[in-house]
Amino acid sequence: MHVHRYERWWMALGLTMLGVFLTIITVAAVADNINPPGGMQQIDPTKVASTPPFDRPGLRHVAGNTYEAYYVAQVFSFTPASISVPLGSTVTFYVTSPDVVHGFFIANTAINMMVIPGWVNVQSHTFRQRGTYLLLCHEYCGLGHQNMFAKIEVQ
Numbered sequence: 001m002h003v004h005r006y007e008r009w010w011m012a013l014g015l016t017m018l019g020v021f022l023t024i025i026t027v028a029a030v031a032d033n034i035n036p037p038g039g040m041q042q043i044d045p046t047k048v049a050s051t052p053p054f055d056r057p058g059l060r061h062v063a064g065n066t067y068e069a070y071y072v073a074q075v076f077s078f079t080p081a082s083i084s085v086p087l088g089s090t091v092t093f094y095v096t097s098p099d100v101v102h103g104f105f106i107a108n109t110a111i112n113m114m115v116i117p118g119w120v121n122v123q124s125h126t127f128r129q130r131g132t133y134l135l136l137c138h139e140y141c142g143l144g145h146q147n148m149f150a151k152i153e154v155q
């Protein structure tokens with residue numbers, strides 16, 4: 001079978017690119033330890049309201065300036081709607097949803113999560129500036145999406 005010269009170059013280029021990309025992915029996974037999220041906590045989305053700790057969403061003081069905040073994101077609100085922590089607090093946010101996919105974004109921080117029914121998502125932040133931080137749903141979740149927000153007071 002005759003393969004045109006340009007066709008051969010094109011196939012060689014494709015195979016070379018495939019090799020380069022596979023090498024980059026392998027190096028990132030092995031050397032840089034960049035992997036898809038693993039070990040995420042699962043939850044039955046139909047039983048969020050009766051599954052601890054989401055049966056009592058809210059702020060928990062762990063020790064010193066360390067807190068845990070458990071949130072339920074549900075059309076079209078976050079529970080708790082407001083929490084207050086002292087300046088310098090490190091808060092670990094746990095969030096889940098009993099209904100649809102929501103977003104969990106705290107303005108002026110690096111907290112940016114998707115809230116997926118059946119899963120508990122987790123991220124931490126240390127609040128080094130006083131003020132009121134806006135927690136927003138940034139995944140379109142229905143007609144009241146734009147009203148879905150909460151507040152975090154840092155005093």
Ligand code: CUA
Binds near residue numbers: 076101103142
């Ligand atoms: Cu919840 Cu948008």
